[in-house]
Amino acid sequence: MARLDLADALSRTGSYPHAVLAYVGPDGYPVNVAVEFSESIDALTVDVGGLGQDLRPLDGQEVELTFSHIRPQPGVGYDERRYVNLWGPATPTADGLRVAVRRASGWDEADTPFFEYAERGVPAGRDYLDELGARPRLGRGWTVFLATRLPFLTATLIPVGLGGVVAARDNAFHAVWFVLAMVAAVAVHLGLNMANDLFDDANGADAANVTPTPFSGGSRVLQYGLVTRRTMVTGCVALYALSIGIGLFLAAERGWGLVGIGALGVALSLAYSAPPLRLVHRGLGEPVTALGFGPVMAVGTYFACAERWSWQPVLASLPVAILIAMVLYVNQVPDRVGDAAAGKRTLIVRFTPAQVQAGYAVSVAGAFVCIVAEVVAGVTPAWTLLGLATLPLAWRVWNGLRAHYDDPYALMPTMQSNILLHLATGLLMVIGYVIAVVA
Amino acid sequence: MSEPTPLLPPSVIELLDVALVGELTVIDGTGRPVTYPLIPLSDGNVIYLTSSVLFSRKLRHIKANPKVCLSLTDPVAVAVTPFHRATIQGDARVVEDDVHEGWETLLPLWRAKEPAIDFFLKKRFGIPLFFERSVIEITPRRVLWWEDGRASSPARVYELAGVG
Numbered sequence: 305m306a307r308l309d310l311a312d313a314l315s316r317t318g319s320y321p322h323a324v325l326a327y328v329g330p331d332g333y334p335v336n337v338a339v340e341f342s343e344s345i346d347a348l349t350v351d352v353g354g355l356g357q358d359l360r361p362l363d364g365q366e367v368e369l370t371f372s373h374i375r376p377q378p379g380v381g382y383d384e385r386r387y388v389n390l391w392g393p394a395t396p397t398a399d400g401l402r403v404a405v406r407r408a409s410g411w412d413e414a415d416t417p418f419f420e421y422a423e424r425g426v427p428a429g430r431d432y433l434d435e436l437g438a439r440p441r442l443g444r445g446w447t448v449f450l451a452t453r454l455p456f457l458t459a460t461l462i463p464v465g466l467g468g469v470v471a472a473r474d475n476a477f478h479a480v481w482f483v484l485a486m487v488a489a490v491a492v493h494l495g496l497n498m499a500n501d502l503f504d505d506a507n508g509a510d511a512a513n514v515t516p517t518p519f520s521g522g523s524r525v526l527q528y529g530l531v532t533r534r535t536m537v538t539g540c541v542a543l544y545a546l547s548i549g550i551g552l553f554l555a556a557e558r559g560w561g562l563v564g565i566g567a568l569g570v571a572l573s574l575a576y577s578a579p580p581l582r583l584v585h586r587g588l589g590e591p592v593t594a595l596g597f598g599p600v601m602a603v604g605t606y607f608a609c610a611e612r613w614s615w616q617p618v619l620a621s622l623p624v625a626i627l628i629a630m631v632l633y634v635n636q637v638p639d640r641v642g643d644a645a646a647g648k649r650t651l652i653v654r655f656t657p658a659q660v661q662a663g664y665a666v667s668v669a670g671a672f673v674c675i676v677a678e679v680v681a682g683v684t685p686a687w688t689l690l691g692l693a694t695l696p697l698a699w700r701v702w703n704g705l706r707a708h709y710d711d712p713y714a715l716m717p718t719m720q721s722n723i724l725l726h727l728a729t730g731l732l733m734v735i736g737y738v739i740a741v742v743a
Numbered sequence: 744m745s746e747p748t749p750l751l752p753p754s755v756i757e758l759l760d761v762a763l764v765g766e767l768t769v770i771d772g773t774g775r776p777v778t779y780p781l782i783p784l785s786d787g788n789v790i791y792l793t794s795s796v797l798f799s800r801k802l803r804h805i806k807a808n809p810k811v812c813l814s815l816t817d818p819v820a821v822a823v824t825p826f827h828r829a830t831i832q833g834d835a836r837v838v839e840d841d842v843h844e845g846w847e848t849l850l851p852l853w854r855a856k857e858p859a860i861d862f863f864l865k866k867r868f869g870i871p872l873f874f875e876r877s878v879i880e881i882t883p884r885r886v887l888w889w890e891d892g893r894a895s896s897p898a899r900v901y902e903l904a905g906v907g
Contacts, residue, residue, distance in 0.1 A: 322816065322817075324766045324768075324778060324814055324816055326766075326768040326776040326778050326812070327776055328770060328774060328775075328776055332810050333810045333811075333812060333832040333884070333885075334768040334769070334770055334776045334810065334811060334812040334832070335768075335812060335830065335832070336766055336768045336776070336778060336812045336813075336814040336830055337814060337816075337828075337830055337887070337894045338814065338816035338828050338892070338894050339894060353895075354893065354894055354895045355894055355895060356894060356895055356896065356897055356898070358897065358898075359894060359898070366774075366775050366776075367776070368768070368775070368776045368777065368778055370766055370768075370778040370780070372764060372766060372780040372817060372820075373817075373819070374763060374764050374780075374817075374819065374820050375819070376763055376819065376820065376822070377859075379858060380857070380858060380859045381763070381856065381857030381858060381859045381860070382763050382764075382820070382857070385780075387780050389777070389778060391775060419870065422795070422797050422870055422872070422873050425795075425797030425798055425799075425872075426797065426872060428796075428797065428798075428799055428800070429795070429796040429797040429798075429799060429872045429875070430872075432796045432799040432802070432803075433796055433842070433872075433875060436796075436839060436842065438839075438842050438843070438875070440843070440871050440872055440875050441843050441871075442867070442868055442871055446868040449868070450868060518869065528871050528872055530871060
């Protein structure tokens with residue numbers, strides 16, 4: 305329950321048909337009983353009636369009035385949860401009692417959605433568990449799933465896939481090297497997800513965020529106490545070591561040029577959130593993400609397969625590079641209050657809502673123009689125009705972003721559609737390449 | 744009027760069985776009453792409520808002072824015809840030997856009132872601390888019963904000395 309302004313609290317009571325009067329009886333047990341009431345917002349008082357003589361508190365005794373509402377939903381449970389608590393001394397009147405309201409609190413899920421309400425209780429919940437000597441638990445699989453943010457791997461699968469099919473178009477695809485490049489890319493992606501959580505925990509950005517969603521606000525495994533920092537650091541280092549190890553093996557086998565592209569990828573992933581650069585704090589998260597999850601992964605995979613450089617994977621990955629940057633961009637919308645509080649000045653923090661929405665429209669339009677322009681220029685096969693099939697999805701995201709900009713939970717389907725936009729567009733481009741190679 | 748009885752009266756059990764919300768009043772560290780709307784569950788003798796550790800203040804209050812009171816007052820949340828009201832005073836105990844799974848023994852009673860709990864339980868990974876829960880076990884001592892639901896009329900009082 306949150307503290308309420310007295311006049312605000314009293315104005316809310318008018319929507320309740322009855323109140324529950326509570327006080328401590330002479331035997332030390334609390335007494336609570338349904339009563340009729342009428343409130344005075346100007347006088348900050350509540351007159352209580354409908355109360356038997358034997359149930360009246362002492363003159364001047366501190367009492368509480370509670371107003372509670374739910375709406376039953378048969379077969380589900382209930383919704384529309386809200387309540388108000390008022391406290392103050394009670395004095396007898398001819399018809400009952402008058403309570404001079406001195407303190408108020410309450411909760412209305414229409415104002416503070418349940419998930420935000422619960423999130424605000426996390427620090428107290430952690431303290432309570434510590435006192436009990438207990439720790440929250442999840443199954444190992446779920447913990448790994450959350451800590452690594454496994455579902456976001458689509459960001460890696462698409463550019464690596466594009467690097468592979470571009471190599472195939474150049475008759476240079478090698479399954480073994482492709483798979484090794486994929487594993488290295490997956491490992492560095494999962495490692496950077498964990499690194500990002502560690503740094504956002506250290507700088508307070510995740511703790512300041514009380515409206516996390518499955519798509520934003522980090523994995524929360526540190527905030528919830530599901531994983532210790534030590535375990536996160538160990539997992540993060542292990543994943544980076546795996547990626548670097550595979551990268552060095554690939555470089556030794558396929559060409560030392562891979563060291564440069566691999567080093568650039570690792571450097572970008574760390575510079576994204578690690579001090580001193582913390583590029584995401586400087587509004588550079590989107591270009592870093594576009595570069596890392598676009599050309600760097602596509603070129604690295606291409607090189608691992610073809611043993612040479614080419615501009616083809618760079619150009620082929622540009623549309624998905626823009627779209628993955630837009631995934632980060634939209635997912636930062638619900639985080640903007642917590643990010644701003646922690647000094648993480650992302651583009652979303654810097655821009656007005658209108659600028660954010662315009663930025664999204666221009667960027668996504670740029671991605672689609674890129675698909676067409678590259679075909680017209682003869683850079684990519686005509687079949688990659690299949691990627692344009694996701695235009696309606698982009699339109700849906702654009703509308704959702706405008707409609708639900710200020711509601712993190714209502715924005716969730718939009719964030720999901722935006723991730724699907726990147727995945728589907730990239731997959732259709734990969735399929736376009738495959739058709740071009742086979743045909 | 745006062746009459747000793749070893750069990751919760753059937754009419755009160757009927758209210759508890761259908762109540763989606765009851766008002767639990769506890770006493771805080773300053774001696775002031777604090778009331779929380781919660782789902783009451785019962786096996787006929789003991790009343791159970793559960794509380795997530797996220798909302799643990801009430802648990803601390805009960806540990807410091809186990810005297811509590813639960814009322815069933817809302818005709819919308821307690822859908823019985825004709826409508827009655829009841830207030831149950833008792834002694835509460837916080838059971839939290841296993842906050843991770845211990846409360847799940849109450850799931851059948853909870854599910855009967857809020858079937859959606861199964862949906863949320865499947866999404867436990869999304870709100871894990873919400874499902875770290877303590878059980879509040881109330882041994883009733885006294886019931887105030889209003890047949891017509893009006894507290895302006897004298898309550899029928901049941902003393903439940905034999906319970907527990």
